Amino acid sequence: MKSKLFKSLALGLMVLSLWSCKKEETQTVSNxxxxxxxxxxxxxxxxxxxxxxxxxxxxxxxxxxxxxxxxxxxxxxxxxxxxxxxxxxxxxxxxxxxxxxxxxxxxxxxxxxxxxxxxxxxxxxxxxxxxxxxxxxxxxxxxxxxTPYLASAWIYLPGAYQGWEPTTADSLVSLSSNGIYTGMIAFTADNLAFKITPAKKWDGAYGDAGSGNISTSGGDLISPDALVKQVTVDLNKKTIAFGTPNEWSIIGDATPGGWTTDTDMKVTNDGKANFYTIKTNLTVGALKFRFQHDWATNLGGALGTLTTGGDNIAITAAGTYTITLDVAAKKATLVKN
CATH class of the missing domain: 2.60.40.10 (Immunoglobulins)
Incomplete structure (x- = not known):
């Protein structure tokens, strides 16, 4: 009995030894x-x-x-x-x-x-x-x-809101050419999809990579709603964000929406949000400029020296007008086309 016990122990030790040797032999190290x-x-x-x-x-x-x-x-x-x-x-x-x-x-x-x-x-x-x-x-x-230099740069947002045509797409600007671009885009109902292009062509277009990220292999980006949005794209981090823009509009009985509905102006995406334009039909009557669709901030009076809360601006002849507003200088132009 004792002999069998010793034989079993010896056999077990031999198997353990062989297993250990095999384990050591199969180990590899990365250098x-x-x-x-x-x-x-x-x-x-x-x-x-x-x-x-x-x-x-x-x-x-x-x-x-x-x-x-x-x-x-x-x-x-x-x-x-x-x-x-x-x-x-x-x-x-x-x-x-x-x-x-x-x-x-x-x-x-x-x-x-x-x-x-x-x-x-x-x-x-x-x-x-x-x-x-x-x-x-x-x-x-x-x-x-x-020593870095100042160089404005643009990227473009072709999408459903403008017929998916990159040559005429609205732009975002980076005033210091630091890879961060911003601007205002007017998205319309059922036309929320768009992409981002480095130039006015489809080459290298960015799409949706999820969770606020963009990539050149992504699908269409989607605006959160059909409004004018402040869009910011960071090409360093490959991200996109939507915000509420500094929006100016015209309102008055000379405008398409009368005194009840604002007609939004389009910003010139120069990174400063100072210049707004619109080409629209006006009737005989009056109008004012309004910020964020609210009477808290409105401009009126003489076009060359607009004042906060100033008088209504008279329109004496009906027609199609190109209207420009310079917020910083508080002046505007109305040109009958």
Whole structure:
């Protein structure tokens, strides 16, 4: 009996030993080289708007190599203003060992990071590399010197509200060319779908990616309602937001809606929401300008010197008029077509 017990114990230990050896033999380890040295073709950059499509610089680095068990390694360039310690960096994920942003792209990046037009800025860049959050390494930091310039830029919103024609679509503007665009779009009932295009053509159109995000592979974007909306698009973060605009309208017995219904004016999307226009039929009578469909703020009196709560503006001849309102200057024009 004792002999059988010893034989059983011996057999068990042998099996355990073989299993342990097998487990050790099948273990593999990933060996990932740390982030390599980051180099820049130039560190003093001359940003000139006329050279916007040319490369501002080229950043180069060796891609990490993996031996043993192969895992995907992510290489990311991080940019931030000097002194911010990469607290809120702009990140560019790369699959090659170099990155050459254009002058326009780098100018926009500086402004998006908080740089000021016409003021010299120092931008720090480093390489972040690794296969997991707990296995990240960083390269050396390279400091880039550049002065951002002012350059307004536009994107376009072709959609059902205007017949899906990109060449005539309303625009959003970025006054500082920082990648953030805003403007007012008048959406109409049953015509809420639209897309975003970088130019007046369908190439590179952005659509809905869900939860306020946009992507070039997304479907139609949808306005939340059939009203004039303040639309803001951030192409840095690939997001879109809708808000209540600073809306001006005309009202009065000379207008299509009389004294009961406002006729909305269309903003010139210059980023300041100061200029509003409308082409409409007027009859003999009077009108005033009104803010947010409310009498709390209204403009009247002489067209060249509008005053808050001023007198009704007389229309002495019926016809089609082009009406322009300059809110900042408090003046308007009425031109009979």
């Amino acid at each position: 990932i080289t740390p982030a390599g040295t980051l180099t820049a073709s130039s560190t003093n950059l001359n940003l000139v708007q006329s050279n916007g499509t040319q490369a501002a610089l080229t950043l180069s680095f060796p891609l990490s190599t993996v031996t043993g068990y192969v895992v995907p390694v992510t290489s990311t360039l991080q940019f931030d203003l000097k002194g911010k310690n990469f607290s809120t960096p702009t990140e560019i994920v790369l699959t090659t060992g170099s990155y050459a942003p254009t002058v326009s792209q780098f100018n926009s990046m500086i402004l998006a990071l908080g740089g000021v037009v016409g003021t010299p800025a120092q931008v720090e860049v480093r390489l972040k590399s690794g296969a997991a959050v707990n296995d990240i390494t960083y390269s050396n930091v390279v400091t880039l010197n550049a």
